Amino acid sequence: MDVNASTTKPAPGLKRPNMLYSIAIVLIVILGSVWALSIDNRFLYLLVYVWFGVIYGIFLQYGRFCMAAAVRDLFAVRVPRMAVGMMIAVGLYALVASVVTLAGFNTFHAHPLGWHVLIGGLIFGFGFVFTGGCASGSLYKAGEGNMNSMLVILAISFTQAIVVAESGWLNWMAPEAWVASAAAKDMPESLSVTEGWFDLFTAGYFWDMKGATLGEMLGAAESPWAMAFWNTFVNALLPVIVLLIALYAYYYRKSYLRKSGLANPSLKDEISGIWHMCISSKNTAIAGIFLGIFAGLHMWVTGVLREHYEIFNFGELLSAMGYTQGLSVQDTVFDPGYWYITTQEAQWGAWVLEKLGIDMMDNIFFGLDNGIPNPLLNAPGFMSIGIILGAAILANARREFKWKMPSLETATFAIVGGILMGIGARLAMGCNIGAFFATVTNGDPSGWIFLLGMVGGGYLGVKVFTKWMDWKMARDGGCDL
Amino acid sequence: MGLVHQSTPNPMKWLSNLIWRRPANEPLLSREEDLPGYGRVRVSYVVDCLGAMCPRPQLLTMKILAEITEGEIIEVVSDNPAAVEAFPSLAETLLCRHLLTLREQDCWRLYLRKGLQA
Numbered sequence: 287m288d289v290n291a292s293t294t295k296p297a298p299g300l301k302r303p304n305m306l307y308s309i310a311i312v313l314i315v316i317l318g319s320v321w322a323l324s325i326d327n328r329f330l331y332l333l334v335y336v337w338f339g340v341i342y343g344i345f346l347q348y349g350r351f352c353m354a355a356a357v358r359d360l361f362a363v364r365v366p367r368m369a370v371g372m373m374i375a376v377g378l379y380a381l382v383a384s385v386v387t388l389a390g391f392n393t394f395h396a397h398p399l400g401w402h403v404l405i406g407g408l409i410f411g412f413g414f415v416f417t418g419g420c421a422s423g424s425l426y427k428a429g430e431g432n433m434n435s436m437l438v439i440l441a442i443s444f445t446q447a448i449v450v451a452e453s454g455w456l457n458w459m460a461p462e463a464w465v466a467s468a469a470a471k472d473m474p475e476s477l478s479v480t481e482g483w484f485d486l487f488t489a490g491y492f493w494d495m496k497g498a499t500l501g502e503m504l505g506a507a508e509s510p511w512a513m514a515f516w517n518t519f520v521n522a523l524l525p526v527i528v529l530l531i532a533l534y535a536y537y538y539r540k541s542y543l544r545k546s547g548l549a550n551p552s553l554k555d556e557i558s559g560i561w562h563m564c565i566s567s568k569n570t571a572i573a574g575i576f577l578g579i580f581a582g583l584h585m586w587v588t589g590v591l592r593e594h595y596e597i598f599n600f601g602e603l604l605s606a607m608g609y610t611q612g613l614s615v616q617d618t619v620f621d622p623g624y625w626y627i628t629t630q631e632a633q634w635g636a637w638v639l640e641k642l643g644i645d646m647m648d649n650i651f652f653g654l655d656n657g658i659p660n661p662l663l664n665a666p667g668f669m670s671i672g673i674i675l676g677a678a679i680l681a682n683a684r685r686e687f688k689w690k691m692p693s694l695e696t697a698t699f700a701i702v703g704g705i706l707m708g709i710g711a712r713l714a715m716g717c718n719i720g721a722f723f724a725t726v727t728n729g730d731p732s733g734w735i736f737l738l739g740m741v742g743g744g745y746l747g748v749k750v751f752t753k754w755m756d757w758k759m760a761r762d763g764g765c766d767l
Numbered sequence: 768m769g770l771v772h773q774s775t776p777n778p779m780k781w782l783s784n785l786i787w788r789r790p791a792n793e794p795l796l797s798r799e800e801d802l803p804g805y806g807r808v809r810v811s812y813v814v815d816c817l818g819a820m821c822p823r824p825q826l827l828t829m830k831i832l833a834e835i836t837e838g839e840i841i842e843v844v845s846d847n848p849a850a851v852e853a854f855p856s857l858a859e860t861l862l863c864r865h866l867l868t869l870r871e872q873d874c875w876r877l878y879l880r881k882g883l884q885a
Contacts, residue, residue, distance in 0.1 A: 296869075296870045347848075349852075350848050350849040350851075350852040350853075352821075352849060354821075355821060355822075355849065355853065358821075358822055359822065359825070359853065362822040362825065362826060363822060363825045363826065363829060363853075363857055363860065364860050365825070365853060365856045365857050365860050366856075367852075367853060367856035368853075415822075417820075418820030418821050418822075419820075419821075419849075423849075427849070430848065432820075434820060537860065538859075538860075541859050541860055541862055542859075544862065544883065545859070545862075545883060566855070566856055566859065567852060567855070567856055569852060570852065681848075685870075686848050688846055688873060690818060690846070693818070696820055699820075748822075751822070752826065755823070755826060759830075
């Protein structure tokens with residue numbers, strides 16, 4: 287069966303790709319980089335985020351790599367293509383992350399595991415069925431000219447900013463124990479940690495838990511090789527192998543055996559079937575491999591730069607360069623040191639709201655931890671812009687860039703889905719990248735719980751979405767696309 | 768080729784799409800088509816997914832495939848790169864044969880045949 291892009295043929299009289307646009311975007315990135323370095327060569331730290339963002343964008347677009355599709359397609363159409371690609375990426379990222387950890391440059395911090403991860407994943411997974419893309423998928427699709435995805439990014443950005451800074455009206459939902467625990471934390475007055483649901487959630491609940499990798503939980507922290515075994519092999523590679531076998535058994539085996547005419551398959555046939563499943567979409571598999579490798583290398587490069595500049599956080603570098611506006615009370619900004627999406631989008635939303643006169647720094651999320659830097663100085667923010675630019679470079683080169691405006695229905699879905707994704711991402715303290723991809727690959731089991739939530743949410747989302755489509759088709763005799 | 772959309776590009780189409788429902792294209796267009804590598808074949812159905820986000824193109828195609836008989840060929844028109852990438856795998860799952868993806872200026876045309884016969 288023809289299953290890859292080699293079956294794609296150009297129709298006669300097709301125009302050449304828009305290489306000029308691609309070259310122009312590459313030039314903008316290069317000139318922007320040179321300009322930044324000419325102002326201060328310490329902007330190299332920020333530019334690393336930009337360049338890795340561009341690389342992520344190129345490979346996300348190359349493989350049409352979307353983690354929403356990985357979950358959704360299993361239930362909507364029973365196709366494991368993207369789930370397989372995601373597992374390949376997880377495996378490779380875990381291997382590179384292991385080397386980076388052994389070399390002593392890992393920038394990862396484990397997330398506390400609690401109900402919030404599962405619930406956050408559930409809401410996030412429900413939302414992304416309606417937006418047509420996950421957090422990273424929406425960025426690369428925006429780079430293809432999809433305005434629907436741009437709406438999703440806006441919805442995610444503003445929702446998160448409002449959830450973390452303007453959730454005082456939800457105080458009634460916070461248990462007394464959270465209020466007492468938050469008050470006991472002795473935080474600066476300016477943060478008003480006992481006001482605002484998200485502050486109470488953070489100081490009264492989240493901070494009372496400790497995040498740990500699997501190796502740390504099992505007391506293996508003293509031995510790097512034991513840590514690699516538990517964190518890389520047991521927490522990442524083993525689940526990847528198990529999930530690939532499960533995907534094969536439930537979604538691929540039947541059609542593969544029927545297509546191959548194998549009535550009594552041997553173990554060799556089954557392994558061959560799993561291999562066929564992995565390479566059934568070469569673009570996705572290749573994207574998975576390179577995304578995994580580059581995501582690991584990103585941590586390495588940032589880790590090396592932190593050592594070089596003798597810093598823990600980009601905020602220190604910004605202060606040293608004389609940029610003190612928008613830093614948190616600890617002089618920090620959001621600077622994960624690895625691939626992340628949603629927190630920097632929250633900062634964008636908060637920056638706009640603050641310009642409109644709303645105080646967005648009177649909370650833990652921005653005021654104590656992440657700050658609200660000017661978008662021109664927001665290093666992870668530039669990683670997200672880099673993803674959009676990288677996707678635009680390849681989409682133009684492949685003649686796949688097209689301005690697409692949403693219909694009223696898809697725009698509504700984008701905004702509602704984006705709002706849900708924003709709420710889910712904040713509850714779980716991350717999205718499909720920050721709370722899943724970057725965690726499971728670094729030995730943090732909380733990412734698997736987030737995936738479980740996403741799968742549950744995706745399942746429910748698909749149920750509602752197909753009901754909506756059926757209702758709409760029955761009413762209109764067609765579907766308003 | 769090009770039976771689905773022959774109108775000239777309209778820069779304000781997005782606005783009219785937003786306000787009025789896009790006119791549904793007649794899906795039942797039983798017609799002959801010259802497919803590279805396959806010669807003249809009869810296309811029984813056109814699934815017009817222009818402008819659709821995932822998973823609509825896949826779900827619409829599944830619905831149409833469920834209604835046609837073995838051996839019939841359908842054409843899927845899509846301008847969504849992610850959906851186009853997903854169709855060969857979808858065809859495998861649905862025990863269909865993905866014959867060809869034809870690249871046009873603004874979209875792709877995918878040809879799927881129901882059933883696994885050569």
